[in-house]
Amino acid sequence: MKRWLIWVPFAVALGLLALVGWGLYKPADRTVRSALVGQRLPQFALPPIVPGKPGLATAAFAKGKPRLLNVFASWCIPCIAEAPQLLKLKQAGVEIDAVAIRDTPAAIADFLARNGDPYAAIGDDKTSSVQLALGSSGVPETFVIGGDGRIVLQHVGDIRAEEVPGLIAAVRNAR
Amino acid sequence: MKRLLLLLLMLVAAPAFADSNLPPAPLANVQLKDPAKEAQAQTLMLTLRCVVCQGQSIADSNAEMAGDMRALVRTRIAAGQSPEAIRAWLIARYGDYVSYDPPLSAVTAPLWIAPLILLALGVWFARASFKRRAKR
Numbered sequence: 001m002k003r004w005l006i007w008v009p010f011a012v013a014l015g016l017l018a019l020v021g022w023g024l025y026k027p028a029d030r031t032v033r034s035a036l037v038g039q040r041l042p043q044f045a046l047p048p049i050v051p052g053k054p055g056l057a058t059a060a061f062a063k064g065k066p067r068l069l070n071v072f073a074s075w076c077i078p079c080i081a082e083a084p085q086l087l088k089l090k091q092a093g094v095e096i097d098a099v100a101i102r103d104t105p106a107a108i109a110d111f112l113a114r115n116g117d118p119y120a121a122i123g124d125d126k127t128s129s130v131q132l133a134l135g136s137s138g139v140p141e142t143f144v145i146g147g148d149g150r151i152v153l154q155h156v157g158d159i160r161a162e163e164v165p166g167l168i169a170a171v172r173n174a175r
Numbered sequence: 176m177k178r179l180l181l182l183l184l185m186l187v188a189a190p191a192f193a194d195s196n197l198p199p200a201p202l203a204n205v206q207l208k209d210p211a212k213e214a215q216a217q218t219l220m221l222t223l224r225c226v227v228c229q230g231q232s233i234a235d236s237n238a239e240m241a242g243d244m245r246a247l248v249r250t251r252i253a254a255g256q257s258p259e260a261i262r263a264w265l266i267a268r269y270g271d272y273v274s275y276d277p278p279l280s281a282v283t284a285p286l287w288i289a290p291l292i293l294l295a296l297g298v299w300f301a302r303a304s305f306k307r308r309a310k311r
Binding site: 030032033034035036073075101102103104107126127128129131132133134135137138 | 194195196197200226227229239240243244246247265266267268269270272
C-alpha cells in the first residue's frame with residue numbers, strides 16, 4: 001500500500017466541499033426559457049376579458065410592426081411592480097398586447113384602474129393554454145414579436161426600470 | 176402584552192399564495208372516462224416536469240400550472256393524440272428539460288454512458304483485487 005493513498009479520501013471530501021460551496025455561492029440559473037424564440041408565434045385566438053378592449057389572436061401580429069406580448073395576471077404581485085415600466089414603454093411608442101392568465105373581468109378591470117392600462121388588446125386565457133403554447137412558465141413574462149410574426153426575445157420576470165431602454169432597442173431592431 | 180398579542184396573531188395569519196382565484200381547469204383533477212386513455216395520460220404525466228415546481232412531475236404537483244398541464248395532456252389524449260406527440264409538442268416549447276425521459280444527444284450522452292464506464296471500472300477493480308488474492 002502506498003502511503004500517499006491515505007490522503008485520497010481527504011482530497012475527495014475537500015473536493016466535494018468545494019463543489020457544495022460553489023453551488024451555494026453561485027447557484028445555477030433555474031429560469032425556464034421558451035424554446036420558441038426565433039420561431040413563429042403559435043396560432044391562438046383568445047376572447048376579450050374587459051369590455052371595450054378586443055381579445056387577442058395571432059393575426060394581430062405579423063403586420064409589419066414589432067409589438068410586445070405581455071403575459072400577466074391581476075393576482076400576480078410582480079406584475080404590479082412591472083406596470084409603470086410598461087406605461088413607460090407605451091409612452092416610448094411601443095405597442096403592447098397582453099394575455100391575462102386565469103383571471104376574471106372584474107379583477108382585470110380593477111388591476112387596470114389601479115396600475116394603469118398600457119394594453120391595446122387583452123386576451124382571456126382561463127386555462128393557461130396560450131401560456132403553455134408560448135413556452136412561458138410564469139407571470140409576468142414579455143415577448144418581443146417581430147413585424148414578421150417571429151418571437152425575437154423573451155423577457156422572464158418583471159421588467160425593471162433599468163431594463164426599459166434595452167427592450168425599446170429590441171423592439172426598434174426587430175423588423 | 177400588546178406585543179405578545181401581535182406575535183400570537185401571526186400564528187393565525189393566512190399564508191399568501193401566488194395563485195389565481197379561478198377554479199382548476201376541468202380536467203386538471205378529474206380522470207378521463209375511458210380507463211385505457213386515463214392510464215395513458217397518467218403514464219405521460221408522471222414523466223413530464225412541472226415548470227413551476229421544478230423537481231416534481233405534473234402528476235405530483237399542486238401548482239396551478241401543473242393542473243393546467245394535466246388538463247392539456249388529458250384533453251389531447253381524449254382527442255386521440257398519442258402521448259409521444261404531446262411530449263414532442265411540449266419539448267418544442269420548453270426544451271428537453273420538460274421531459275423526464277431525456278433523449279440521447281451530445282448533452283445527455285454522459286448521463287447514459289457514465290453508468291457503463293463506472294460498471295467497467297468496477298469490473299476492472301474487482302478483477303485486479305481477486306487476482307491479488309489468488310496469488311497469495
